Amino acid sequence: MTAAAGYDVIVLGAGASGLMCAAAAGARGRRVLVLEGSPKPGNKILVSGGGRCNFSNVNAGPEHFISANPHFCKSALSRFSSHEICALLDRHHVRWHEEDGGRLFCRDGSKKMLDALLAECREAGVVIRTDAGIREIGAGFRVAAECGEFHAPSLVIATGGRSWPQIGASGFGYDVARQFGLKVISPRPALVPLVFxxxxxxAFGGLAGLSVRVRVSCGDAVFEDDMLFTHRGLSGPAVLQISSYWREGEPVAVDLLPQMRLDEAFPVWKKDHPRTELKNLVGRHVPRRLAHCFLEGLPPVNQMGEGELKKISERFHNWKIVPAGTEGFEKAEVTRGGVDTTELSSRTFEARKVPGLFFIGEVLDVTGWLGGFNLHWAWASGRCCGQCC
Ligand SMILES: Cc1cc2nc3c(=O)[nH]c(=O)nc-3n(C[C@H](O)[C@H](O)[C@H](O)COP(=O)(O)OP(=O)(O)OC[C@H]3O[C@@H](n4cnc5c(N)ncnc54)[C@H](O)[C@@H]3O)c2cc1C
Known part of the structure; x- marks a missing residue:
């Protein structure tokens, strides 16, 4: 039997948060080992933003994150702004640009981001082992992996959430938390299409492929953006955003025409276009297929009573659907829920009850909105932890 190799810090997971943390710890002179279960590091970085990597957002404040403990993210976000990650990219000559909503993208694709992080790790002397297949974590932190046995006084869990299991996501981080007696808030798919x-x-399958600007709400959450009809239900940025707030059985309300009010237009149309069918009048403001699907068979506008028009306006501006569910973790961009942040220090990310054990990134109960916030959280939590672990 060979003796377990010793390090100062072992990071489990070579994803966004793990690589950032490893580089920061290595830069402090710590001997760092990263163990990755997949054959290659950074799979999710590569697929992010459809390969364009929406790596951060200039507005990355706590109001763009969902958590049972909304104060937790404030400390790391105040210490790591989007300037920090842009500066890292600049150091490695990676070109980036800003798009609407403050979204920051790599100009030449996600691989440039991963290359920059791997270069940071190399410069900091970090050792990365892939195909590591963790078998067991013991006291003192002894880690038994497919590629050998290792130990370190600091163990950082950066294994992400359960979304996209097809590229290596697992519930492993939650199992580690439970093993050490920490609470886990039930993980659920988020930023995910909803199904009818x-x-x-x-009724609506025929609209598949249609994209409409909408205002969508669920409880107190409201988003105005594009919505896409799919063969199974609804997707597009507005729906992905609201899915993070939706719970089984709840209705989602959609304003299909947020830029105007039909009840204000009806009297004008009655006067100016009395013999035109309603579907054709509304079809001037929304895609025709949508107007026809909702208003097929209705008579010209001058033949319709006030009450009927009021109902139509209500249906268009407050279309209520109760989704049957979501497309699940396979299609979810992130996981909502995770390791309960009340168990951790918001400054160091160390578990209060288990000195030396740290959790960062998406494995935590901190979920960002669409728009670069989730990768920003991975960098912010990774960097802050790497400065302490
Ligand atoms: C398709 C898609 C597109 C996305 N696009 C964006 C975007 O443009 N902008 C944005 O902000 N966010 C985006 N996200 C979300 C973002 O990628 C994640 O929130 C972020 O990568 C989380 O970082 P992390 O380090 O916590 O986890 P990850 O980056 O998922 O890294 C976790 C790592 O741990 C490894 N691992 C898992 N289990 C084990 C184990 N048992 N042993 C060892 N290793 C293990 C995994 O293989 C993985 O490499 C996207 C997500 C998806 C799925």
Whole structure:
């Protein structure tokens, strides 16, 4: 039997947060080992933003994150702004640009981001082992992996959430938290398409492929952006955003025409276009297929009573659907829930009850909105932890 190799810090997971943390710890002179279960590091960075890597957002404040403990993210976000990650990219001559909503993208694709992080790790002397297949974590932190046995006084769990299991995501980080007696808030798919029930699919399946500007709400959460009809339900940025707030059985309300009010337009149309069918009048403001699907068979506007028009306006501006569910972790961009942040220091990310054990990134119960916030959280939590672990 060979003796376990010793390091100062072992990081589990060579994803966004793990690589950032390893580089920061290595830069402090710590001997750092990163163990990655997949054959290659940074899979999720590579697929992010459809390969364009929406790596941060200039508005990355706490109001763009969801957590049972909304104060937790404040400390790291105040210490790590989007300037820090842009500066890292500049150091490695990676070109980036800003798009609407403050979203920051790599100009030449996600691989440039991963290359920059791997270069940071190399410069800091970090050792990365892939295909590591963790078998067991013991006291003192002894880690038994497929590629050998290792130990370190600091163990950082950066294994991400459960979304996209097809590229290596697992519930492993939650198992580690439970093993050490820490609470886990039930993980759920977030930033995920919603699906109709059978009746909804029959009624609206024909609209698949149609994109509409909408205002969508669920409880107190409201987003105005594009919504996409799919064969199974609804997607697009507005729906992905609201999915992070939706719970089974709750209705989602959609304003299909947020830029105007139909109840204000009806009297004008009655006067100016009395013999035009309503679907054609509304079809001037929304895609025709949508207007026809909702208003097929209705008579010209001058033949319709006030009450009927009021109902139509309500249906368009407050279309209520109760989704049958979501497309699940396979299609979810992130995982909501995770390791309960009340168990951790918001400054160091160390578990209060287990000195030396740290959790960072998406494995935590901190979920960002769409728009670069989730990768920003991975960098911010990774850098802050790497300065302490
Ligand atoms: C398709 C897609 C597109 C996205 N696009 C964006 C975007 O443009 N902008 C944005 O902000 N966010 C985006 N996200 C979300 C973002 O990628 C994640 O929130 C972020 O990568 C989380 O970082 P992390 O370090 O916590 O986890 P990850 O980056 O997922 O890294 C975790 C690592 O741990 C490894 N691992 C898992 N289990 C084990 C184990 N048992 N042993 C060893 N290693 C293990 C995994 O293989 C992985 O490499 C996207 C997500 C998806 C799925």
């Amino acid at each position: 029930d059978a009746a909804g699919r029959r």
